[in-house]
Amino acid sequence: MTMNSPVGSMSEQTNKPLVEISDLTVYFPVFKGILGKRKVGDIKAVDGINLYVNKGETLGLVGESGCGKSTTGLAVLQLIRPTSGSVLFEGTDITRLNDRELRPIRSKMQIIFQDPFSSLNPRMTVGDFVGEPLLVHNRVKDKSDLYQRIEELFKIVGLDTGMASRYPHEFSGGQRQRIGVARALALKPSFIICDEPVSALDVSIQAQIINLLEELQDEFHLTYLFIAHDLAVVRHISDRIAVMYLGDIVEIADRNDLYLDPLHPYTKALLSVVPIPDPAVEELREEVLLEGEVPSPLNPPTGCKFHPRCPFLMKPVCLEKKPVLKLMKGSGQRVACHLY
Numbered sequence: 362m363t364m365n366s367p368v369g370s371m372s373e374q375t376n377k378p379l380v381e382i383s384d385l386t387v388y389f390p391v392f393k394g395i396l397g398k399r400k401v402g403d404i405k406a407v408d409g410i411n412l413y414v415n416k417g418e419t420l421g422l423v424g425e426s427g428c429g430k431s432t433t434g435l436a437v438l439q440l441i442r443p444t445s446g447s448v449l450f451e452g453t454d455i456t457r458l459n460d461r462e463l464r465p466i467r468s469k470m471q472i473i474f475q476d477p478f479s480s481l482n483p484r485m486t487v488g489d490f491v492g493e494p495l496l497v498h499n500r501v502k503d504k505s506d507l508y509q510r511i512e513e514l515f516k517i518v519g520l521d522t523g524m525a526s527r528y529p530h531e532f533s534g535g536q537r538q539r540i541g542v543a544r545a546l547a548l549k550p551s552f553i554i555c556d557e558p559v560s561a562l563d564v565s566i567q568a569q570i571i572n573l574l575e576e577l578q579d580e581f582h583l584t585y586l587f588i589a590h591d592l593a594v595v596r597h598i599s600d601r602i603a604v605m606y607l608g609d610i611v612e613i614a615d616r617n618d619l620y621l622d623p624l625h626p627y628t629k630a631l632l633s634v635v636p637i638p639d640p641a642v643e644e645l646r647e648e649v650l651l652e653g654e655v656p657s658p659l660n661p662p663t664g665c666k667f668h669p670r671c672p673f674l675m676k677p678v679c680l681e682k683k684p685v686l687k688l689m690k691g692s693g694q695r696v697a698c699h700l701y
């Protein structure tokens with residue numbers, strides 16, 4: 362079976378998705394010339410992807426830096442307007458809404474950024490930072506209501522409420538990320554994009570933040586799109602995982618299918634560097650070394666975009682024909698590769 366849209370037919374889904382992304386593209390035009398007005402091409406950061414995220418689940422989105430993961434996240438939230446395609450949130454195509462119409466929906470969709478240091482304004486107290494969305498969206502009656510809500514949010518993320526009057530530089534990396542999580546929760550969202558939320562943290566702190574995100578998901582029935590380059594982190598928190606390469610989804614599967622039986626050579630390569638605790642499974646694993654770097658999305662390779670780095674390259678088909686996602690298993694595992 363060959364699928365172009367959407368990835369994962371509706372008949373396979375048990376719930377109506379909270380978020381449904383269809384044929385999403387984000388192209389950034391590149392201009393040259395003396396006046397900088399001559400368009401010479403497009404950076405195809407996201408090149409027609411299809412994904413859904415069911416209510417209450419975590420969809421992991423993995424790939425190397427420069428594969429389009431963060432741009433996808435920003436386009437889903439409409440923080441970058443997509444070039445084409447649709448993003449349905451609770452059934453509404455939010456790509457068609459203007460900024461005023463988007464406002465009430467924006468509060469339901471939040472983001473936790475990669476670097477807790479850069480997402481904190483150093484001149485604001487962390488309490489003001491957490492409470493700011495409540496003021497912007499008129500969610501509090503008065504100052505005492507605001508302070509009470511900020512205190513609640515601090516407690517929810519495991520921070521001492523007395524810390525609210527301090528400044529960002531007084532906190533450790535893990536504490537700052539908790540502050541970022543508290544701000545993301547302020548408007549009681551149903552969907553949160555976690556954009557590499559633990560990459561800047563030590564491994565022991567990473568586990569604490571991941572555990573916190575899981576607890577909050579249970580408590581507040583949250584749905585996550587969890588973006589990361591580290592497959593070990595994604596495995597722990599995700600129900601399903603999509604692998605992205607140069608603007609395309611090349612494989613998507615339940616987390617166990619993806620880890621125990623990866624199909625795409627790129628997925629195998631990403632997994633080759635992730636330790637497997639079970640020696641029997643480790644023994645069976647096919648090692649695929651990932652060489653070179655992600656090519657420029659301004660001039661992506663023809664056919665399969667992974668072909669310059671693929672040890673299983675088949676000529677001429679891989680150079681000429683772009684593979685589409687094919688359903689490989691009843692569990693929904695799909696892969697875009699001419700080997701299958």
Ligand code: SF4
Nearest residue numbers: 665668671679698699
């Ligand atoms: Fe490798 Fe060809 Fe598959 Fe691309 S389509 S991943 S080049 S085998």
